[in-house]
Amino acid sequence: MPAPSNASPKSSSSSGRARPLASVVVPTRDRPRALGRCLWALSVQTIKERLEVVVVDDGSLDGDAVADAVSRWPGTRLCLQAPSGPAAARNAGARAARGTFICFTDDDCEPHEDWAERLVEALQRKTDAVGGRTVGATSAPIVRASELIAHAPAFVSAREDSLVFTPSNNLACRADVLAAVPFDERYPAAAGEDREWCERLLRSGRVLRYEPSAVVVHHDDPDLRSFLRRQLRYGRGAFRFRRLGHEPRSLEQPWFYVQLVRRGFAEGPIAGALVCLAQLTTAAGFAAEWLKTRREGRTSAG
Numbered sequence: 001m002p003a004p005s006n007a008s009p010k011s012s013s014s015s016g017r018a019r020p021l022a023s024v025v026v027p028t029r030d031r032p033r034a035l036g037r038c039l040w041a042l043s044v045q046t047i048k049e050r051l052e053v054v055v056v057d058d059g060s061l062d063g064d065a066v067a068d069a070v071s072r073w074p075g076t077r078l079c080l081q082a083p084s085g086p087a088a089a090r091n092a093g094a095r096a097a098r099g100t101f102i103c104f105t106d107d108d109c110e111p112h113e114d115w116a117e118r119l120v121e122a123l124q125r126k127t128d129a130v131g132g133r134t135v136g137a138t139s140a141p142i143v144r145a146s147e148l149i150a151h152a153p154a155f156v157s158a159r160e161d162s163l164v165f166t167p168s169n170n171l172a173c174r175a176d177v178l179a180a181v182p183f184d185e186r187y188p189a190a191a192g193e194d195r196e197w198c199e200r201l202l203r204s205g206r207v208l209r210y211e212p213s214a215v216v217v218h219h220d221d222p223d224l225r226s227f228l229r230r231q232l233r234y235g236r237g238a239f240r241f242r243r244l245g246h247e248p249r250s251l252e253q254p255w256f257y258v259q260l261v262r263r264g265f266a267e268g269p270i271a272g273a274l275v276c277l278a279q280l281t282t283a284a285g286f287a288a289e290w291l292k293t294r295r296e297g298r299t300s301a302g
Contacts, residue, residue, distance in 0.1 A: 021050035021100060022120050022172075025093030027086045028107040029058045032069040034219065035107040039073045047117045052077065056093040059083030087183035087193040090168065094178045102178055106169040109134070110217040118214035119172035128206035129173035131166025132214030141270035142227055146220060148267065149234070149278055152260050153195055163208045168194035170216040177206060186244060191237025196244070231278040235285020243293070 024042055028035045035055065042053050053076045060066045063080070070078045079096050081089060086106075094102050101123050103116055115132065122130040134151070136143040153165035168183075171194070181201050187193035201208060222230065242249045257279060264275030 019098050019100075020052040021047065022052075022103055022116055023093075023097030023099030023101070023175075024051060024053045024103045024105065024116060025090055025097060026053065026055045026105055026107055027058055027089035027093065028055055028060070028066060029083070030060045030062060030066070031107050032062070032065040035066065036069045036072065037110055037219065038105065038107050039069065039076060041110045041113070042076075042116075043073055044113050045111070045116045046114045047120065051116055052097065052099060054079060054093045054096050056081060056089040056096075058086065058089045084185065085188040085193070086168070086190045087187045087197075088185040091182045091185065094175070094182070097175065100175055101172060102175050103172040104168050104170075105216055106218075108219050109169050110137075110219060111170075112215040112217070115170075115214050115216060116172075118211055122209060122211040122214070123172060123174060127209045128177050129171065129201055129208045130211045130214070131163050131208065132170040132172075132210075132216060133212045134167060134170045134216045134218050137217050137219045138221055140221060141268055142224070142274055143221055144267045145264060145271045145274035145278065146222060146227060146230070147218065148260070148263055148271070148275060149231070152256075153198075163198070163210050164202060165195055165198045166208065166210070168197070169218065170214065172214075173201075177201070180204070181206070184244070187237065187240060189233055189237065191233040192241040193237070195237075196241050227274070227278070228281050231281035232285035232288070235282040235287075236289040237285075238282065239286045239289035239293070 026035070026038060039053065039055075042048075042051070045051055053073070055066075055070050055076060056079045057063055057066045059082050067078060070076050077096065079092055081092055090104055101120050103119050105111055119130055119132060134147065136147045150167055181197065181204055183193055183197050184200075187196065198208060242251070260279070261272065261275055265272030
């Protein structure tokens with residue numbers, strides 16, 4: 001079970017208001033400029049009068065800059081926590097939220113103005129959780145490769161309207177669903193925690209649907225170094241995903257990786273090469289986490 005978070009609200013200008021229809025939870029850490037763009041997009045949502053926004057600062061080094069970014073948008077609430085990772089931040093935001101429905105996005109994302117409305121409409125059609133469509137802000141090969149890799153686990157879905165995975169930067173569910181199936185706070189980084197949550201959601205008998213009209217623009221334009229660092233992190237998260245839980249999970253079948261590489265080259269030769277390089281780097285991250293676990297096991301045994 002997830003460990004309790006130590007997040008606490010710094011301000012709550014929404015106290016005394018009618019209960020909002022939906023709450024948007026935004027984890028953040030030391031990205032006040034990106035956060036400001038995200039909050040602007042949330043301020044012009046078509047259902048803004050029935051929406052609250054909860055920002056969770058996950059231990060920013062410059063907390064004043066984050067607080068200043070939040071203060072520019074009246075009604076936005078800020079919660080603070082020691083550095084614990086995005087899974088803990090989402091749980092903390094959900095606990096502070098008052099909406100019937102909870103939407104998640106990230107600080108480097110810019111939702112379309114009808115994003116929250118489309119997610120809520122999908123949830124009102126009696127589904128438990130819903131994922132929207134995330135697009136890169138540019139068409140650069142490294143951006144296309146990055147988005148393709150981030151969404152790769154969703155490829156195994158057998159139905160167009162049903163998902164087995166959706167990234168947590170464009171996700172919504174009922175508040176009671178998240179209370180029953182919180183994010184696993186043993187994941188300390190943005191890697192694997194959303195995949196584990198989606199799997200646990202489906203194992204509980206709940207349904208995850210796809211709503212392509214709920215669009216988020218992901219403002220992520222990494223250089224090669226940051227792209228590869230992320231793939232290492234994904235590899236470490238993949239190891240945790242395979243090893244944490246009641247029983248170990250097996251690796252994907254070979255066709256999954258073949259399909260991923262094919263999709264990469266369909267985006268162009270550079271994007272395809274980056275996908276191949278990313279898979280090698282992810283494998284290195286997986287191996288590094290495995291070695292770390294073995295060393296810790298030997299230390300504790302000794």
